[in-house]
Amino acid sequence: MAIERTFSIIKPDATRRNLTGKVNAMLEAAGLRIVAQKRIHMSRAQAEAFYGVHKARPFFNDLCTFMTSGPVVVQVLEGENAVAKNREVMGATNPANAAEGTIRKVHAESIEANSVHGSDSPENAATEIAYFFAGTEIVG
Ligand code: ADP
Ligand code: MG
Numbered sequence: 240m241a242i243e244r245t246f247s248i249i250k251p252d253a254t255r256r257n258l259t260g261k262v263n264a265m266l267e268a269a270g271l272r273i274v275a276q277k278r279i280h281m282s283r284a285q286a287e288a289f290y291g292v293h294k295a296r297p298f299f300n301d302l303c304t305f306m307t308s309g310p311v312v313v314q315v316l317e318g319e320n321a322v323a324k325n326r327e328v329m330g331a332t333n334p335a336n337a338a339e340g341t342i343r344k345v346h347a348e349s350i351e352a353n354s355v356h357g358s359d360s361p362e363n364a365a366t367e368i369a370y371f372f373a374g375t376e377i378v379g
Contacts, residue, residue, distance in 0.1 A: 244377075245358045246367035250308035252352035254278075259312055262355060265342050265378065266316060269328040275315035275368075275377040281307050289370065293344070305351055310352040313371045317379055322364055325357040 249262050263273060273336070281289070286303040293299050316325055330341025334353055337344035347353040358364035 242317060242319060243361060243364075244315055244317050244368060245271075245321040245325045245361075245364040246356075246371070247314045247316050247325060247358075248356035249312040249314070249339075250352065250354055251305060251307075251311055251355060252348050253346060253354040254312065258346055258354070262342055262346065265315075265328055265345075266325070269324055270317045271316040271321060271325060271328070272291075273314050273316045274379045275372050276312060278310050278312050279313075279371075280310050283307055289367070294302050295349075302351060309313075309335045315368050315372060322358055322361050326359065329355050329357045 247266070249259055253259065253262055266273070283303060287294075288349050289315040290299065290302055290306070293302065296302075318324060328342060330337030330343035330347075332343075332353060333350040334343045334347035335350075337347070342355050343353050
């Protein structure tokens with residue numbers, strides 16, 4: 240398996256509780272390397288565009304409100320099989336269904352405020368990385 244990159248967000252519920260370091264320690268322990276990182280406050284337009292695939296879902300409006308409710312940390316993770324590995328360490332979308340030891344099981348507050356985002360495919364990872372980072376900001 241080749242070295243791959245994926246896109247990650249530490250969501251507002253986690254930054255509010257000062258969990259950035261704890262979340263990233265779990266990502267690093269899983270073998271993922273943080274090769275780009277910045278703390279931003281997403282605009283409504285950025286959140287709506289980022290989650291555009293979910294526009295028709297009933298939770299879309301609340302999700303965009305949540306994602307703009309405080310700072311987030313956007314980051315690029317690198318490693319073998321990084322997309323799938325990140326999804327594994329994140330755990331299921333609903334923390335009630337997340338496996339023991341996963342980030343969402345340990346830290347998430349709810350199905351919405353679930354502490355982390357992770358790309359669901361290498362194609363989406365490339366799109367999401369390019370949405371937030373210039374190539375020169377990613378240092379492997
Ligand atoms: P994931 O983040 O696990 O890839 P989705 O892409 O399906 O999950 O959804 C994007 C985000 O939307 C979730 O991480 C969560 O914050 C929110 N979300 C998903 N489903 C619901 C729901 N049923 N109710 C409220 N928020 C939801
Ligand atoms: Mg998703």
